Structure formats: structure tokens, C-alpha cells
Amino acid sequence: METSGQILTSALARRGYGVVSDREYYSNIVGRHSYVHMRVSARRIPLSLTYPVQLAGFLDAESVFTHVFDIGDGGWLIYDTGVSRTRITRIPSMEPQVRDRLLSAYREAGIGETVSDVVSYLEKERSVNIIGIDFKQVLDGLRKRYNLTLGQAQRFRSTIIFAAMAGLLGLDPDSVDYGIERRFAGRAKIVEMNKFLSSMIIEDVRREYGSPLKLSTPTIDARELIIATGNDIVGMGKVVGGLRFQSYYPITPAADESTFLEAHESLSVDGEALGNILVFQTEDEIAAIASAIGAGLAGARSATATSGPGFSLMVEALGWAGMNEAPVVITYYQRGGPSTGQPTRGSQSDLLFTLYASHGEFPRIVLASGDPEEAFYDAINAMNYAERYQLPVIHLLDKFLANSTFTVPLPSWDRIRIDRGKTLLEAPRGVFKRFDKSEPISPRPVLGSGAITWHAGDEHDEYGHITEDPVNRIEMYEKRMKKLEIADSEIPVEERARLYGGGKDFLLVGWGFVKGAALEALEVLRDRGLEGAYLHLRMFTPFPTRFVGEVLKGYDAGRVIAVEHNIMAQAARVVAQNTGFLVTRYILKYTGRPIYTMELVDAVERIIEGGVEKVVLRYGE
Amino acid sequence: MASSLARYKTDVWSDWCPGCGDFGIVAAMQKAFAELDLDPAQTVIVSGIGCSSKTPHFINANGVHTLHGRAIPFATGIKLANPSLTVIVNGGDGDLLGIGAGHFVAVGRRNIDITVILHNNQVYGLTKGQASPTLRRWEQVKSLPRPNIQDAVNPIALAIASGFTFVARGYALWVDHLKEIIKAAIKHRGTALVDVLQPCVTYNNLYTADFYKGRLYKLEEEPGWDPVVHENSIEEVEEKIARAWDKALEWGNRIPVGVFYVNPHVETFEDRIAKLNPLYSESPVARQPIAGEDGRPLVGVEEFKKIFGKYIVEVERK
Numbered sequence: 001m002e003t004s005g006q007i008l009t010s011a012l013a014r015r016g017y018g019v020v021s022d023r024e025y026y027s028n029i030v031g032r033h034s035y036v037h038m039r040v041s042a043r044r045i046p047l048s049l050t051y052p053v054q055l056a057g058f059l060d061a062e063s064v065f066t067h068v069f070d071i072g073d074g075g076w077l078i079y080d081t082g083v084s085r086t087r088i089t090r091i092p093s094m095e096p097q098v099r100d101r102l103l104s105a106y107r108e109a110g111i112g113e114t115v116s117d118v119v120s121y122l123e124k125e126r127s128v129n130i131i132g133i134d135f136k137q138v139l140d141g142l143r144k145r146y147n148l149t150l151g152q153a154q155r156f157r158s159t160i161i162f163a164a165m166a167g168l169l170g171l172d173p174d175s176v177d178y179g180i181e182r183r184f185a186g187r188a189k190i191v192e193m194n195k196f197l198s199s200m201i202i203e204d205v206r207r208e209y210g211s212p213l214k215l216s217t218p219t220i221d222a223r224e225l226i227i228a229t230g231n232d233i234v235g236m237g238k239v240v241g242g243l244r245f246q247s248y249y250p251i252t253p254a255a256d257e258s259t260f261l262e263a264h265e266s267l268s269v270d271g272e273a274l275g276n277i278l279v280f281q282t283e284d285e286i287a288a289i290a291s292a293i294g295a296g297l298a299g300a301r302s303a304t305a306t307s308g309p310g311f312s313l314m315v316e317a318l319g320w321a322g323m324n325e326a327p328v329v330i331t332y333y334q335r336g337g338p339s340t341g342q343p344t345r346g347s348q349s350d351l352l353f354t355l356y357a358s359h360g361e362f363p364r365i366v367l368a369s370g371d372p373e374e375a376f377y378d379a380i381n382a383m384n385y386a387e388r389y390q391l392p393v394i395h396l397l398d399k400f401l402a403n404s405t406f407t408v409p410l411p412s413w414d415r416i417r418i419d420r421g422k423t424l425l426e427a428p429r430g431v432f433k434r435f436d437k438s439e440p441i442s443p444r445p446v447l448g449s450g451a452i453t454w455h456a457g458d459e460h461d462e463y464g465h466i467t468e469d470p471v472n473r474i475e476m477y478e479k480r481m482k483k484l485e486i487a488d489s490e491i492p493v494e495e496r497a498r499l500y501g502g503g504k505d506f507l508l509v510g511w512g513f514v515k516g517a518a519l520e521a522l523e524v525l526r527d528r529g530l531e532g533a534y535l536h537l538r539m540f541t542p543f544p545t546r547f548v549g550e551v552l553k554g555y556d557a558g559r560v561i562a563v564e565h566n567i568m569a570q571a572a573r574v575v576a577q578n579t580g581f582l583v584t585r586y587i588l589k590y591t592g593r594p595i596y597t598m599e600l601v602d603a604v605e606r607i608i609e610g611g612v613e614k615v616v617l618r619y620g621e
Numbered sequence: 622m623a624s625s626l627a628r629y630k631t632d633v634w635s636d637w638c639p640g641c642g643d644f645g646i647v648a649a650m651q652k653a654f655a656e657l658d659l660d661p662a663q664t665v666i667v668s669g670i671g672c673s674s675k676t677p678h679f680i681n682a683n684g685v686h687t688l689h690g691r692a693i694p695f696a697t698g699i700k701l702a703n704p705s706l707t708v709i710v711n712g713g714d715g716d717l718l719g720i721g722a723g724h725f726v727a728v729g730r731r732n733i734d735i736t737v738i739l740h741n742n743q744v745y746g747l748t749k750g751q752a753s754p755t756l757r758r759w760e761q762v763k764s765l766p767r768p769n770i771q772d773a774v775n776p777i778a779l780a781i782a783s784g785f786t787f788v789a790r791g792y793a794l795w796v797d798h799l800k801e802i803i804k805a806a807i808k809h810r811g812t813a814l815v816d817v818l819q820p821c822v823t824y825n826n827l828y829t830a831d832f833y834k835g836r837l838y839k840l841e842e843e844p845g846w847d848p849v850v851h852e853n854s855i856e857e858v859e860e861k862i863a864r865a866w867d868k869a870l871e872w873g874n875r876i877p878v879g880v881f882y883v884n885p886h887v888e889t890f891e892d893r894i895a896k897l898n899p900l901y902s903e904s905p906v907a908r909q910p911i912a913g914e915d916g917r918p919l920v921g922v923e924e925f926k927k928i929f930g931k932y933i934v935e936v937e938r939k
Contacts, residue, residue: 013934172939185931218938224926225934236929240920242911245702266898267920269927273900274919275909278701283727287694290687294667294698297685298706299907302698320688380918410933413922418912425908429662431681446907447683448703450662454678456686457670465633465678466686 001059003183004162005036005405006227010179011171013225013407016218018045020516021405022594024620027252027343032093033062033621040169042218045407047371047516050597051619055168055213057161061086061115062094065102066621068111068118074127076213077119078164080157081132084116098621131168131209133160138197146193156197163198167205170214176202222409230401231256233372233408234331237379238303239264239277242418245295245302247280247288252343253399254305254333285310289317293328297455299425299446301383303329308337308350315357318392322362324455324464325435325442325480327386327393327423331379334398334512336592345592346399348512348565351574354394355540361477363484365389366540367496368396370515372408374538375401380416381495388421389483390444398565400513400594427451433462437475440482488542496539499551503531506608507555509583510563511537511571514595518563521600528601530608540574549579561585561607563600586614593620629654629661633678642793642819643672646740647679649791649799650709654682657804664707667696669716672747673740673819676711690721693728696735702907704891707807708735715745718754718774728812729783731890736806736813737785739776740793742821743828750824763826777869777881780814781862786887787813788865789880792837793820794830802880811889818878833876840868840879848879853886 002023009019018041025034037053039046052072058064061083071077088099088106106113111121122128138160139153166176180194228236235257238246248258262279278300282288288304295302306314311332321328334350336342354366365385369375375397382395427445434453436442445451454464459476461467501522508518518534525532535551552560552575562572562583567590572583587603589595596619603615629651637643654664664682668674670689677684687695692710700708710717717725717739728735743756750764754774761768780788787809791799799817806813818837820830840846850861865882888896895902911919926933 010934014937016936016938175939182931182934223936225936226929226932227934228932232932236925236932239928240918240925242918242920244906244909244911245698247698264928266900267924267928269924274924275904275911276898276900276906278894278898278901278906280698280701282694283723286691287697287724287727290691290694291698291701294685294695294700295702295907296698297695298699298702298905300702300905301911302702316688317691407934410922410925413917416918417916418918419916420912447665447685447699448663448706448907452662452681452683454684454686456678456684457688458686464684465631466675 001034001036001158004057004158005038007162007176007179007183008038008165009227009405009407010182011166011175012040013227014175014178015171016220016222017042017215017407018220019405019407020046020049022049022400023403023405024593025344033066035063035067040215042216042220044220045409048520048597049517049594050520055165057165059157059161062091064115064118065091065094066098068122069105071122071126071128074129076129076131076168077122078131078133078161079115079119080135082134082136084114084119086115087113089113129209129212131164131205133164135160138201142193142197145196156193159194159197160201163201164205166198167202168209168211168213170211173199173202224410225407226410227405227407228372229256229403229405230372230375230397231403232260233375233406234379234397235260235264237376238383239267240416241380241383242301243277243303243383244275244300245278245280245292247282247291247302247304248306249282249285249288249310251307251310253335253402254307254310254331256402257305257331285313286317289314289328289330293317293321293326296327297447299423299448301387303331303383305331305333307333307335309340311350311354311357318364319358319360319362320457321392322358322364322480323360323457325390325444326455327390329382329386329393329395331395332397333402334396342592344399346513346565346594347590347592348398349567349570349590351396351540351570352568354396355574361481363389363391363481364541365391365393365487366396367393367538368511368540369401370512370536370538371401372406373411376411377415384417384419385487385491387423388419389487390421390441391483396512398512424449424451431463434464435460435462435476435479437462437479440479440486484542491539491542493544493547496544497547498536498538499533500536501533503533504554505530506532506559506561506604507551508532508534508561508563508604509537509572509575510534512565514563514565517595517597517600520597521604524597524601525604528605530604532604537571540571543574543578545578548575549581552579552581557582557584559608561587561604563587563595565589565595584613587617588614589617591618591620596620623656624658626651626655629681631679631681635679636675637672638823640822641672642742642817642821643676643740645793645796645799646673646738646817646819647676649796649803650680650738652796652800653803653807654680656800657807659707663705664709665696665699666709666711667692667699668710669712669721671713671716671745673711673713674716690716690719691724692716693721693724693737697728697733700733700735701891701894703905704734705905709807710735710737712737712739713746713753714739714741714743714755714776715753718776718779722754722774725779726783729780729785732784732786732811732887733890734810734812736803736815738803739814739816740819741776741816742819742825744821744824746821746824760827762824764824775869776814776816778866781865781869781882784812785814786811786884787880788882789814790816790818790878792818792833792878795878798839798878805880809883810885811887818876836874836876837878838875840877840881848882850884850886853884858884
């Protein structure tokens with residue numbers, strides 16, 4: 001299924017369309033229901049998802065059963081007629097709760113238990129256009145032509161889907177061929193077979209149905225589009241930002257970033273190495289953060305990437321970095337918790353954890369990205385902040401952003417600067433006051449610079465030697481905390497919070513991947529008579545208190561709605577703590593699936609027009 | 622050329638108990654550093670938590686006093702970021718073999734060129750004498766309300782099993798003998814363990830200086846003892862490991878000190894990285910430029926397009 005998504009995305013990007021595709025999958029490798037949910041736009045880069053879909057292509061019976069209600073009236077369905085007689089009660093991989101829920105919905109809608117019952121319901125009751133393809137027959141043809149085994153031919157099931165979709169969307173065969181070549185680069189035979197099969201399917205579909213879902217002419221102004229996941233984009237940002245050491249322990253949904261960096265370890269341009277990144281797989285997350293801090297002490301820009309369970313292990317070392325004014329970046333991909341939670345599903349339930357993790361008090365910066373563009377710049381800024389302010393920086397992302405694939409225009413380099421603050425790669429020889437108290441941010445000679453320095457997790461003096469002297473304690477404590485005030489005064493507010501729209505009917509307050517759905521909901525609601533705004537929070541410490549406070553002043557409490565992927569409305573609590581403004585209206589989702597635009601629109605209307613205080617969203621399987 | 626001992630001393634007062642074995646270890650380290658003429662600015666001592674982990678403050682070289690059990694991963698990051706540094710880890714038996722045992726095993730698997738000095742006194746000194754992972758079953762040092770019911774881990778055997786390529790044991794009160802072992806460990810390219818038997822004068826009334834006196838013997842004085850793998854044949858490695866293993870298990874009336882096992886032929890982790898990435902050996906990642914004078918990143922838009930070409934689609938409208 002992923003292959004289909006990748007090829008379609010390449011073909012669409014080649015012709016200048018914007019695409020976002022969310023990957024929903026279980027915590028297993030093969031056999032459970034996974035799917036790709038795409039949004040295509042001719043006029044902008046889409047950043048949100050919604051239902052119902054206009055076009056669905058399914059490889060198996062379970063998908064037909066699961067997504068019957070996700071297809072819009074008058075939409076299109078492509079499926080394998082070979083599974084027509086399969087019953088919903090005969091799908092072992094389907095979770096019992098899902099099956100029971102679907103069965104009761106089927107009973108209500110008068111749908112029987114087989115795939116053909118579902119298809120005929122869609123056709124008759126929902127005017128869905130059905131394209132049934134006998135996959136076996138198609139693949140048999142391919143087998144004969146290329147002398148393939150049954151197993152080899154099975155791999156081309158997804159070709160049938162993306163080709164039929166391309167046909168309906170009116171994509172030209174060249175663009176589909178481009179997508180195939182890109183996906184299977186260097187594998188000539190597979191490319192040839194895919195091209196053969198897809199052109200045949202496209203032609204058949206065209207002949208029979210035309211191109212009923214033909215996309216309008218794209219107007220997105222981009223000569224090049226990056227196709228990448230959020231994980232990839234963060235990796236790209238780190239490469240540009242001068243990362244030289246990345247440690248990690250494998251964990252979903254963070255590991256893809258480190259794998260991406262490993263593939264680009266040698267920053268080779270025209271055969272010449274500009275530098276190299278050391279990607280280090282450790283024995284656990286404690287070693288991951290400890291080695292990243294160590295590399296930072298030695299002068300390498302360093303980071304580690306993890307998710308909730310991994311960060312839980314990193315917490316003690318986080319405090320060490322705070323105490324020792326050591327730069328380190330933790331790229332934190334949130335997934336559903338607590339404990340193992342939902343490893344492959346999205347969440348925003350770790351914000352408060354990152355703000356308060358580790359004992360004692362020390363400065364840290366916590367920032368969160370809401371889309372690929374923000375993620376790219378934030379990855380660079382996080383490393384700048386870590387070195388400029390000599391503290392740990394936690395860069396929050398969520399699984400939605402991490403594992404979705406986007407088409408992204410090339411970023412602008414105008415804004416990008418590397419800021420290493422008072423890092424000294426060369427220093428005078430001899431003993432050096434690493435924690436010189438004369439300024440909150442002291443010069444930081446790295447290990448090997450010529451200076452001799454000491455560091456200690458104990459409270460220490462200017463040299464880094466242990467002292468329990470109460471006067472030194474006050475001075476060092478305040479020196480460290482003062483850096484947060486400096487960061488607050490220096491980091492531009494535009495990088496910490498942003499207000500979109502200015503309507504006074506309502507104000508959505510959100511963060512992370514909520515951004516895309518919130519911005520689209522603003523437009524939809526405007527068309528429906530509600531003029532609102534979206535306050536997008538990006539930095540939680542130091543918090544942009546004055547700006548956020550000013551924005552909130554413009555709204556009655558009953559019109560300010562927190563939109564978050566957690567149950568506590570965590571960002572709203574941070575808002576209250578910093579500004580004193582209590583958010584009392586909530587739209588929350590904690591199923592692990594993204595917030596879809598249509599459910600967000602509906603929830604806003606229920607709150608603003610219906611007087612409801614809290615809506616819990618639940619759309620999506 | 623040797624340098625003066627004073628070069629490696631700080632004026633920080635050692636707050637260890639009088640008679641503590643740690644004094645001997647620090648003295649042996651300083652002597653070894655002087656004889657090796659180590660540059661204090663290019664030397665990093667990384668420690669964990671506990672009495673022994675205060676060591677870096679008393680030696681004039683870079684000191685990184687980290688977290689309980691985590692000295693090895695901190696040291697690993699430092700060494701990998703800049704392999705030209707001499708990196709030494711000091712930690713106690715509780716630190717390195719209890720809370721930090723996973724890292725002890727992992728560093729052996731990698732054969733990173735660092736030296737681990739294990740202060741082995743069978744107790745957690747700084748928390749007042751609880752049983753450490755090297756105290757044997759049914760032994761009861763004086764601060765224990767009941768005998769120890771956990772088995773001891775054997776540091777020498779664990780190091781060999783984990784892949785350390787230099788494995789030795791010294792005695793804190795035989796400073797010159799220990800100094801020679803530390804010198805050899807630092808000179809060895811690969812992960813080195815120096816297990817140092819060290820009386821804890823306050824909490825360990827079993828393994829005292831008196832206990833060790835008369836029991837310790839030097840391996841190098843045994844006829845025919847040769848711990849070094851010379852030819853690197855499988856047979857030779859197996860034989861040397863088997864002999865080291867036998868010696869590792871000796872405890873009681875005769876306790877060996879000296880070098881148990883040395884294999885200089887295993888490629889270090891740094892060498893493995895350099896094999897995949899030749900630039901690594903020429904230019905440590907910690908020393909590479911990442912930006913131009915004006916702060917612009919080394920990877921500009923043109924470099925970006927070349928590095929990430931396969932992620933970029935040129936839009937071709939029809």
C-alpha cells in the first residue's frame with residue numbers, strides 16, 4: 001500500500017500537485033490492516049486530512065469492510081472481485097472490537113456480511129461508482145508474460161490500485177512512469193513490468209470510465225518539490241544545521257529519522273565530502289543521550305531522536321545537561337502513551353512531561369513543529385539554541401507529522417544561520433573557568449580545545465569542581481536560570497507563536513499537527529458564517545507570554561477553544577500557567593488518529609453555536 | 622619523555638577516608654600520565670557517581686563527573702566525536718557493574734579506544750557500605766544487617782566475554798605495579814579494563830589490606846605466562862581466552878593480578894567507522910567546520926539538492 005502511495009505521490013508532484021498522505025498502521029510488520037490516506041490539491045500544499053474520501057482503492061477484504069463508511073456519496077471504489085464472497089466474520093486479523101462495531105453499523109444500514117454485500121450497498125444506497133477488478137486474472141496475465149512465480153506476481157497487486165487511481169484522476173502515463181522509475185530506481189525489470197501493467201490498467205480504466213476525477217490544472221508556484229516524511233525533513237534540517245553526531249536507540253516513530261541520517265552520513269557533493277555525521281546506535285536511550293551530551297562537550301553539534309518510552313529513560317541525563325550547561329538536542333516524536341501505549345499512533349500527550357522532566361530546576365527550551373516547513377527550520381534552530389544558550393533543547397513532533405509524506409517546496413536559505421554562541425573550538429592552554437559567573441552565559445571551550453575544564457552533576461564552582469557553599473549555590477542556580485530570560489528576550493516571537501486569521505467569533509488554540517486541520521477549518525467555517533482565528537503555539541519554554549496574553553485578551557472565554565491530541569488539554573494548561581487565562585472549551589482527540597477537518601469544523605460549530613463545552617473527536621479506524 | 626608529577630595534580634582537597642584505596646589509584650594514574658607525558662588538555666577523565674568517581678577533580682586533566690552508571694556512554698560520545706583525545710573512565714564496582722553493567726558490556730562489543738579503571742572494593746562506599754555486585758554470596762561486610770544473598774559478577778570474565786581487548790587487574794596499594802598496568806592499558810588501542818582491588822577501610826572488613834597481603838601474586842611472574850595474542854589465529858585467541866578465563870576464576874588463597882588478556886588485532890570502533898566513512902579518520906566530527914565565516918551553513922541550497930537529489934522532484938507541467 002505504501003508503494004502505491006509513493007508512486008502516486010511522485011506522479012502527482014511531477015505535475016505540480018500538492019500531496020499529503022497519512023500512514024496508519026499497527027505495531028506489527030505484516031498482516032494487519034494498514035492504509036494510506038491522501039489529500040491532493042492543485043492550488044496549495046495540503047497539510048490536513050478529511051473524510052469522506054472521493055476515491056478508494058483496496059487490496060483486500062478487510063479494507064473494504066473497515067472503510068465502507070469513509071467513502072463519499074458518488075465516490076469511486078476500486079476493489080478485487082476475487083474477495084467478493086469473503087465474510088467479515090472470516091477476517092482473522094480484524095480486531096474483535098472493530099468487527100463487532102462494524103457489524104452493528106452494518107445491521108443498522110442493512111448491509112450483509114460479505115464484500116459483495118458491502119459493495120452493493122455502496123453502489124445502491126450511496127451511489128458509489130464501483131470498479132471491480134479480478135486481480136487474479138490480471139496477475140495471471142502478468143505471470144505468463146514475464147514467467148513469474150505466484151509469489152512474485154502478488155507483489156504487483158498494488159500496481160493495479162495505483163494505476164486504476166491514476167486513470168481515474170486523469171494522470172498522464174508519463175507521470176506514472178516517472179513515479180515508477182523513482183520508486184524502483186536501478187531495478188530495470190521491475191520498472192518494466194510495472195510500466196507494462198500500469199499502462200494496461202490505465203488504458204482499460206480510461207476506455208471504460210474516462211477520467212471522472214480529473215484534477216484541475218495545478219497553480220502551485222514551485223519548480224521543485226521535496227517528497228519526504230516528517231522524519232526525513234527533520235533529518236534534512238539537521239544536515240543543513242551542521243549536525244555532526246546523532247545517537248539513537250530504535251523506537252517507533254522516531255527511528256526513521258536516524259536511519260535517514262545513516263544513509264546520508266557522508267555529506268558527499270560531487271564526490272567530495274563536505275563533512276560527515278556520525279550516527280551511533282546505542283544499547284539504550286540512556287546511552288543515547290549520554291553519548292550525545294559527551295559528543296557535544298567535545299564540540300560536535302549533537303542530537304538524539306526518540307519517542308516517549310525512550311525519553312522516559314533519558315530524563316536523568318537531561319538534568320545533567322541542564323546542570324552542566326551542556327548543549328544537546330532531543331528530537332521527540334510523540335506517540336500514544338502511557339507505557340507502550342500506541343506505538344504507531346499519534347498523540348500530543350507528552351508536552352507537560354517534557355516541560356518538567358528530571359528532578360531539580362534548570363533551564364530548557366521546548367519547541368514544537370506543526371508542519372514540514374516548521375520542522376525543517378526548528379531542527380536547525382534547536383541546535384542553534386542549544387549552543388547559544390548552553391542547555392538541552394527538546395524539539396517536539398508527533399507521529400502524524402513524522403510518518404506522513406508531504407510534498408514540500410524547497411526551503412529558503414535566506415533565514416538560515418549557524419549560531420554556535422560562545423562555543424570555543426580553540427582556547428588558551430591551561431585551566432579554564434568553564435562556569436565563569438561574570439555572565440550568565442560563559443565561554444564554552446570544548447574538550448580538546450586547549451583548555452582544561454571540569455564538569456560535574458553536583459553543584460559546582462566556576463571551575464566545575466564540587467562545592468556545597470551556599471553563596472556559590474545561589475549564584476550558580478541564578479546564573480543557569482537567567483539564561484532562560486535571555487532566551488526569552490532574544491528569540492523572536494514569530495518563532496514561538498503565531499496568530500492566523502483575525503475573526504472574533506472564535507479562537508482555536510493548538511500546536512503541532514493540529515495546525516493543518518485548524519487552518520483549513522478556519523476557511524470552511526468562514527464559508528459557513530463563522531469568522532475565527534487560530535493561535536498556533538510553537539515554543540512552550542520560554543513561553544511567549546506577552547504575545548499570547550494579548551491575543552487572548554481579544555476573546556471572551558467561551559470563544560477560546562483548545563484543540564489538542566490529549567485528554568488534559570496540556571497546552572491550554574501551559575497557557576493558563578503563563579498568562580492566567582483559563583481555557584474552558586475543548587476539542588480533544590486521543591484515539592491515536594489525526595484530527596480530520598470535517599470533525600473539527602463540526603465540533604467548533606457545536607461549541608460556538610450549540611453551547612457545548614467539550615467535544616471528544618473519534619473519527620477514523 | 623616523562624613530565625613532572627606536579628603537572629597532573631590539582632589543589633582540590635581529596636575528601637576520601639584516610640587510607641582509602643582511591644588514593645593509590647589516583648597516584649598510579651598521575652605517575653602513569655607523567656611517564657606517558659600525556660597532555661592534560663587532550664586527556665579526559667570521565668567518571669560516574671560514588672567515592673571513586675570524584676577522581677577527576679584531583680587530577681589536572683579535563684574531568685567529566687557524570688551520572689551513576691553512565692560514565693561509559695558519556696566517554697563514548699566524547700571519544701567518538703574526537704578520537705584524538707585520550708579518554709579514561711573511572712568508576713566503582715556498583716557504578717560500572719551494577720547500574721551501568723549494560724554499558725560495560727556494550728563498550729566491549731565496540732572495542733572503543735578507551736580505558737576503564739574499575740575501583741573494586743565490593744561495597745557501595747558513599748551510601749555507607751551496601752553490598753556491591755562484586756561481593757560474594759553469603760559474605761557479610763560490617764555495615765550489612767544480614768549476609769549478601771546475591772552472587773558476585775566476575776569483572777575479568779565479564780570483560781573478556783564482552784569483547785574487551787585488554788583485560789588486567791591491579792591492586793590499589795601496589796602503586797608502581799598498577800601504574801605499569803594503567804600505562805599499558807592507555808597505550809593499548811581498544812577497550813581496556815583495569816580492575817583495581819581496593820580496600821575500603823571504612824565499610825569492608827573482609828577484603829582488607831591484610832586479606833590481600835600474601836594472597837596476591839603477579840601473573841607476569843608465573844613461568845610462561847603470556848597474555849598477548851600474537852598471531853591472531855582463531856586457535857591462539859581461543860587458547861589465550863581460555864587461559865585468561867581460568868585465571869579470572871581464581872579467588873581465595875591465591876589471587877592473580879597483572880595482565881590477563883590482550884588482543885591488539887581487533888579493529889577499534891573508530892577504525893570500523895573510518896572504513897565506512899574515510900573522512901572520519903582525517904577529521905573528527907567535533908572539529909569539522911559546519912558554517913562559513915558569515916554563519917551560513919556549509920550545506921547551501923546547491924549542496925542540499927545534490928545530497929538529497931533523490932527526494933526532489935522537478936516539476937514538469939503538461
